[in-house]
Amino acid sequence: RRSQSGCIFQSCKFCCGKFQGPISSYLGKSARMCPTHNHQQDVKANRGEAKTSAKTKKQNMTIDRLFSVNAFTSSAKVLLSGVGADEQLAGYGRHRPTFQRGGYDALQRELKMEVGRLWTRNLGRDDRCLSDHGKEARFPFLDEDVVAYLERLPVDRKCDMTEAPGVGDKQLLREVARMIGVHSCSTLVKRAIQ
Numbered sequence: 001r002r003s004q005s006g007c008i009f010q011s012c013k014f015c016c017g018k019f020q021g022p023i024s025s026y027l028g029k030s031a032r033m034c035p036t037h038n039h040q041q042d043v044k045a046n047r048g049e050a051k052t053s054a055k056t057k058k059q060n061m062t063i064d065r066l067f068s069v070n071a072f073t074s075s076a077k078v079l080l081s082g083v084g085a086d087e088q089l090a091g092y093g094r095h096r097p098t099f100q101r102g103g104y105d106a107l108q109r110e111l112k113m114e115v116g117r118l119w120t121r122n123l124g125r126d127d128r129c130l131s132d133h134g135k136e137a138r139f140p141f142l143d144e145d146v147v148a149y150l151e152r153l154p155v156d157r158k159c160d161m162t163e164a165p166g167v168g169d170k171q172l173l174r175e176v177a178r179m180i181g182v183h184s185c186s187t188l189v190k191r192a193i194q
Contacts, residue, residue: 005036006035006036007034007036007037013037016034016036016037017037020034020038076135077134077135077136078135078136078137078138079130079135079136079137079138080137080138080139080140081126081130081137081138081139082141083118083122083123083126083137083139083141083142084115084118084139084141084142084146084147085141085170085173086170086190087111087114087115087118088111088115088141088147088150088158089150089158089159089169089170089171089172089173090107090111090155090158090159090161090169090170091169091170091173091190092169092190093165093190094110095107095110095111095159095161095169096161096165096169098110099161100161104154104155104156104161107155107159107161108155111155115147118142123139153172157172158170158171158172159171159172165189165190166187166188166189167187169190170190174186174187
C-alpha cells in the first residue's frame, strides 16, 4: 500500500482509517481529520455507498477495550492546575543536564528564567484551553506566598539532582506527597501531555 499525497498521517486510505478510528472512538463521533481520505468518504456517503462493516465495528470495540476509553464530563467549573511546580522545583528533564553542566548555580539560574517566562509561555495557552471548555483554573503553585517561599529556599532543598528521576526532581513536593499519604504518585516520573 502506498501513502497518498495530502494525507495527514502520510499513509494509505486503509491505514489512515486505522489511525482515525481510536480518535473517533475517544471523541464519541467521527474525527474526520484527514482532508484527503475523508473527502472521499464524504463523497461516498453522499451517494449512499458508505456502509460500516461488522469487521470495522469489531475492530473499534477491540480498540476501545484496549485503551479503556471512558469519557467523563465534570460539572466542576473551577480546576486546580499544577502549573509552576516543575518550573520552581526542577521537574523537567532538561533540568538534569543543566545541573550536570553547571551544578546547582546553573540550575538556580535556569529555574529563575523559567519562572520569569511562565506567565507568557504557559498560562495564556492553558487559560485558552480551559476557557474553551467552559472551565476556570486556579494555580496553587503560583500563589504569591508559595512563589516567595520557594524563591527563598536553596535549590538543593527543592531537588536533589544526584538522585534518579522520580526521586530527586521535585523532591520537596514528593516529600509533602508522602507526608499526606499520597504515596502512589510520589515517585512518578514527569510525562508531557501536550
